[in-house]
Amino acid sequence: MLLLALGCRPADPLACEGSSLSTSGPDLVFEADCASWTAQASVIGTGQLSVAFELEGQRATPVVSGDGTLLALVLDGDVSLEGEAPPVLWRQGFQSWWWSGVTELSPLEWQDGVPVAGGDGDGMSAVEEVPATSWWVGLLGRPDGASLLIGALSASTTKWYAAFEEDRAIATWGGRGERLPVDGEIRLDPIWIGAGPKAWGLHVEYADVVASHHDIVLREPTPPTGWASWTVYYEEVTEQGVRENLEALPAELDVVQIDDGWQVQWGDWSPNEDFPQWEELAHDITAAGHRPGLWMAPLYVERDIGLYDQHPAWFVHDEDGEALSFGNFGSHDYLILDITHPDAAAFFQDNLRARVEEGWSYFKLDFLYAGMQEGVRYQDVTGAQAYALAMDLVRDAIGDAFLLACGAPMLPSVGYADAYRTGADIAFGFDPDGQPEYLRWQARATAARAWQNGRWWWVDADQIMLRPPVQPSGALVAGLVSGGAWLYGDPTEDLDPRFIDPEILALVGQTAEPRDPLSFVSGPDFGPIAELADPNDRVPVRWEFPDGEIALLNLGDRSIQVEGPGGTELISGEPGEEGTRSLEPGTGEIWR
Numbered sequence: 001m002l003l004l005a006l007g008c009r010p011a012d013p014l015a016c017e018g019s020s021l022s023t024s025g026p027d028l029v030f031e032a033d034c035a036s037w038t039a040q041a042s043v044i045g046t047g048q049l050s051v052a053f054e055l056e057g058q059r060a061t062p063v064v065s066g067d068g069t070l071l072a073l074v075l076d077g078d079v080s081l082e083g084e085a086p087p088v089l090w091r092q093g094f095q096s097w098w099w100s101g102v103t104e105l106s107p108l109e110w111q112d113g114v115p116v117a118g119g120d121g122d123g124m125s126a127v128e129e130v131p132a133t134s135w136w137v138g139l140l141g142r143p144d145g146a147s148l149l150i151g152a153l154s155a156s157t158t159k160w161y162a163a164f165e166e167d168r169a170i171a172t173w174g175g176r177g178e179r180l181p182v183d184g185e186i187r188l189d190p191i192w193i194g195a196g197p198k199a200w201g202l203h204v205e206y207a208d209v210v211a212s213h214h215d216i217v218l219r220e221p222t223p224p225t226g227w228a229s230w231t232v233y234y235e236e237v238t239e240q241g242v243r244e245n246l247e248a249l250p251a252e253l254d255v256v257q258i259d260d261g262w263q264v265q266w267g268d269w270s271p272n273e274d275f276p277q278w279e280e281l282a283h284d285i286t287a288a289g290h291r292p293g294l295w296m297a298p299l300y301v302e303r304d305i306g307l308y309d310q311h312p313a314w315f316v317h318d319e320d321g322e323a324l325s326f327g328n329f330g331s332h333d334y335l336i337l338d339i340t341h342p343d344a345a346a347f348f349q350d351n352l353r354a355r356v357e358e359g360w361s362y363f364k365l366d367f368l369y370a371g372m373q374e375g376v377r378y379q380d381v382t383g384a385q386a387y388a389l390a391m392d393l394v395r396d397a398i399g400d401a402f403l404l405a406c407g408a409p410m411l412p413s414v415g416y417a418d419a420y421r422t423g424a425d426i427a428f429g430f431d432p433d434g435q436p437e438y439l440r441w442q443a444r445a446t447a448a449r450a451w452q453n454g455r456w457w458w459v460d461a462d463q464i465m466l467r468p469p470v471q472p473s474g475a476l477v478a479g480l481v482s483g484g485a486w487l488y489g490d491p492t493e494d495l496d497p498r499f500i501d502p503e504i505l506a507l508v509g510q511t512a513e514p515r516d517p518l519s520f521v522s523g524p525d526f527g528p529i530a531e532l533a534d535p536n537d538r539v540p541v542r543w544e545f546p547d548g549e550i551a552l553l554n555l556g557d558r559s560i561q562v563e564g565p566g567g568t569e570l571i572s573g574e575p576g577e578e579g580t581r582s583l584e585p586g587t588g589e590i591w592r
Helices: 002-005 197-213 230-236 239-247 277-285 340-358 368-372 383-398 436-452 472-483 527-533
Strands: 019-026 025-030 035-056 060-080 088-089 101-103 133-135 137-141 147-152 160-165 170-172 182-185 190-194 225-228 256-257 263-265 269-272 291-294 300-301 334-336 362-365 403-404 418-422 458-460 484-490 542-544 550-554 560-565 579-583 587-592
Touching: 019 035, 025 060, 035 147, 035 170, 035 182, 060 147, 088 133, 101 436, 137 160, 147 160, 147 170, 147 197, 160 239, 170 418, 190 197, 197 334, 197 436, 225 291, 230 239, 239 256, 239 277, 256 362, 269 340, 277 291, 277 340, 291 340, 334 368, 340 383, 383 403, 403 436, 436 458, 436 472, 436 527, 472 550, 472 587, 542 587, 550 560, 550 579, 579 587
Parallel strands: 225 256, 225 484, 256 291, 291 362, 362 403, 403 418, 418 458
Antiparallel strands: 019 025, 025 035, 035 060, 060 170, 060 182, 060 190, 088 101, 088 137, 133 137, 133 160, 137 147, 147 190, 160 170, 263 269, 300 334, 542 550, 550 587, 560 579
């Protein structure tokens, strides 16, 4: 336990050189000095199908040939890793809110020749994710040795996930209901394989390869700062409340983002009676020197508004002809727009364009995973293909407006989003002030995904709430180490001056690296509320900023002893000597 609290590194980091990727028939062989993976391909489908791999460096692109229907492609093989400690899995959930972090290995489940992943359905499917799998990219690593990372570079044709046992890795294209016709040959999304002694560094290298693959250039050089309405008002937001917070918003902060509750209903994206001066609101926010932001869930339509009765062909159905629906935890009944239908696509874009014309230039688009669910659509496409079409429509409709993708599948959103939500909420309407456990859940997800920051997009770890019962210093540090969005989640009239302290703001946008991330093993679950009942998440204690600042963070429920770097602690402004110090539960420090 003392080693963990001090954040010590392994004494002798392993070199891992000589990486090579080769193929022989259906086998794909990755070899490096410290790790290897020898995998055999299996094509699952109907008709006569075969696969070959095109190789470029550490990339492999499957090319499926023949005549038939492809259901899945599976690469399955043995893994070797240098080191003595049992390997752990650094996994990613399917979408923004699902569990991401470092966890112990667990048994795999198999069905129809593929490992079951789960979690790629509606908003209730978090409970179906299998902890031994990882969506889009997965890393198997020994805390005292080497790690192997396998990740897709894109997800434009099928879903992709990896699965792991202690000495085995499986990569799967499809297998989640996709049906791809093959008449000649089709190319699937490429993967990248890497190995090395630093799990964080492998993720950074993978992120850079993905960014290059998509030709990503961040359109904004710094992450957004500002205020958002959700954790202040939830669905009870009003125009008066927004204007009151706008009046007190400091000039240092940019965005004023109105969240769920402004609209009549999902699908009827017109302002409700609590926004009587809607036509002026975006312009008034702009005139005050800020950027007007708006929440929408444009792929979902509430059944009650009657659109389905008028145009049933506009919606995604199952094989039995029933419209796919999501109950939003029992409160409403939402259906999925089929944007492959030209009239539904026009309706979808018209709603977005109307908001742009009203002056909104920052969009938090939520529940985007709906666009990737498998189902029967007007066009015969997979969920991955439908999602790409939907995001193309979004970008065409909002133009240069800023896009925060929330509740979104991670890799398929690359190249479209300017920011990406990295975890679940830190507070809820039924628990409006949140809990330390919710913040811990979010910070663990941030630690698992912060390597994306500044490479694919600016990450968004939810709004930053500094009110009780959380400790403000812990909330500030948890937000800073993400490197991403800096949106205040309390009333602006009560603004904590530390939130806009120049020395704190100077760190916003810098991605801090957690020390020894594989040592912080947590227990997967379906969401933050589970952490209340089973507090088993662990968040890295020591984080290093690129400019040399050191963050110390204790989001556990006990005091810990940490090795302080000395210097000046920026949140309190107090000096301190180098050496062992006590860090109280829920607190954080920034040292320079």
